[in-house]
Amino acid sequence: MPFFNVIKWIVWKDILCEMRNRENIASIFFFALNVILIFSFSFAMDRDVTQAIIPGLIWVSFGFASMLGLGKSFLSETYNDCLSYLQMAPVPKGAIYLGKLLGNLLVMVVVELFLVPLFIIFFNLNILDKLLPFLLILIFATLGICAVGTLFSALTVQTRAREVLFPLLLLPLEAPVFISAIEATAGAFRGDPIALYQHWIELLMIFDLVFIIVSYWMFEFILDA
Amino acid sequence: MMTLRGMKLTHLYRYHKVLSEVSLELGPGECFALFGPNGAGKTTLIKILSTLLQPTHGSIEIMGKNSREHRMEARRFLFLIGHGTFHYDDLTVLENLEFAMALRGITPSYSALMGVLDRVGIGPFALQKSRYLSTGMQKRLALAKALLAKPNLLLLDEPYVSLDEKGMKMMNDCIREFLSKGTSVLMSSHDRAKASEVSNRAGILQNKGLREVPLGELTNALF
Amino acid sequence: MHRLIKILRRFEGGVGVLAFIFIALGLYGGLIASPPDYYQGEVVRIMYIHVPFAKGALLAYTTLFIGSVFYLWKRDPVVDNFCHAAAGIGVFMTAVALLTGSIWAKPTWNTWWTWDPRLVSFAILLLILIGYLMLRTLVEDKQKEAVYGAVLAIIGFVDLPIVYFSVEWWRSLHQPMSISTRGVSIAPGMLTPLLLMSIGISFLFTYMVMIRTQMLYLRHLLGAKRGGLISEVDLS
Secondary structure (H helix, E strand, O other): OHHHHHHHHHHHHHHHHHHHOOHHHHHHHHHHHHHHHHHHHHOOOOHHHHHHHHHHHHHHHHHHHHHHHHHOOOHHHHHHHHHHHHHHOOOOHHHHHHHHHHHHHHHHHHHHHHHHHHHHHHOOOOOHHHHHHHHHHHHHHHHHHHHHHHHHHHHHOOOOOHHHHHHHHHHHHOHHHHHHHHHHHHHHHHOOOHHHHHHHHHHHHHHHHHHHHHHHHHHHHHHOO | OOOEEEEEEEEEEOOEEEEEEEEEEEOOOOEEEEEOOOOOOHHHHHHHHOOOOOOOEEEEEEOOEEOOOOHHHHHHOEEEEOOOOOOOOOOEHHHHHHHHHHOOOOOOOHHHHHHHHHHHOOHHHOOOEHHHOOHHHHHHHHHHHHHHHOOOEEEEEOOOOOOOHHHHHHHHHHHHHHHHOOOEEEEEOOOHHHHHHHOOEEEEEEOOEEEEEOHHHHHHHHO | OOHHHHHHHHHHHHHHHHHHHHHHHHHHHHHHHOOOEOOOEHHHHHHHHHHHHHHHHHHHHHHHHHHHHHHHHHOOHHHHHHHHHHHHHHHHHHHHHHHHHHHHHHHHHOOOOOOOHHHHHHHHHHHHHHHHHHHHHHOOOHHHHHHHHHHHHHHHHHHHHHHHHHHHHHHHHHOOOOOOHHHOOOOHHHHHHHHHHHHHHHHHHHHHHHHHHHHHHHHHHHHHHHHOOOOOEOOO
């Protein structure tokens, strides 16, 4: 089906470019690593305090990483006017959005999966048996960040102050994602039964659904402005 | 059926008029050369004809499809070689070609891809990242994309820029090949000599309007 | 002259006068004639500013959304000016609402800020509106500026209820229900000035948007005239 072909090719192109020009993924990873290190210096290794704030720390560092990484996702399209070719392509523009979304999701999840062991090591976390629910939260929350982030990347990438504008626009709108992710993660790490925090995961899923649909629809307007 | 019909195209940039009621029709196998002073609006007109820009008033039909109502179908018929090359720096020449065609729903075989790369003279560079190509070679890659896309309407915004003598000859040979297969070509250029070799119609964009001029009177009209 | 601009010019005077009358009556009623609150005393009078401005902020946000949808549909440049104006006035109203809310909170709840869903939603609304204005300033292509702004406004509008609910859930987990913004029981003598002020501020918002829309329209016309010495300006 041509629709899914487009998505496949866009993901292929983005992953290939990302692998060859590793500056993006490397900068996200090392930036987040820096944040983790600074956090680990700042908070004395009081175990109770650490356990209480660790969900917040994790999502703050993932949030910073995504500000860096997502903002640049359309940067490669601005060189050589590739964006115009995407605009002229006789394909549904929503497919391009979904392709970009998937590519961004893959990159962000890979970075986050590399960071999780570092959190476990630096903060002495005892969560190996709770990784499965955490993974679920990670994917839904990252999807929520990427859904709006991909759209806003297209909005801000051609502006003069894109590094400032992108987080300024995105962060307020992502507040529900961060609140839900932190609460759900806290529940998961405490070992609560999933019924206690599943409504946060449901909120994440609703957010994802609503914003993928709205962004899919709005993307056409951005590309064909 | 006319390949291209631009009807009373008026474009306002905010409230500032850039084009005023420009009309143009192109049939199959016709090549129209667009001349005009800098800043006259040639690139704006080509952007409008390639559906990158929506005109404030007026409409365009490509192969009978209105560009506002049937935008995707209209875009299937056209191809633009513009100022930007549309190449991805980190992809190789071959990969760029594959991707560009995939977005048009075409999946050529390896031999077809290499064939067209040889035709434009960059076959040996097939596995080079396009970042390392010179401007002229990048233009040839753009031409390769057009050859594979087989459009009904080919739009060229200053096609001879950055091509060497051999390259310009190759461009004109390719244009003749397109014309013989029934493609309509519209090009904007400052190179009267090269453009006149392949065009059968010409016009000057000046003072927001388009004035068609017989090829023989082109020199007088431009000065 | 543009059709919409004609309508704005015809009615702006009337709207302005109505705004003045309602606000004057409301302020008199609120600051002088109405009784002080049984628990809060004179401090409650700030409610007559805070609540109407908060309503004005929500009016701005809804107007921006509807205008943006209409713009994406019809692409009328004056509608775009209207959206831009609504966002600017919205920033003003939201900022006043937040500021007066904070000033009201300190003597009544002994805190400048609390994680109440309405306060957080208003803070995020302020950020969305400021982001909207910044985006429009920073986008270089003037044609795209309007569309990008409209898209941002629509996404922001869809998001705000979700923000509200998520903070509501979070608050119900972490904070006891002792503090509530719904805590002010309205005595009858307070209702009338509050209503008058709310209507008055709504008229004020409308008046300010009408003026500002025309200002933006004229600014663009001026830019067009200046931009091309030989350009014709199309006023259809």
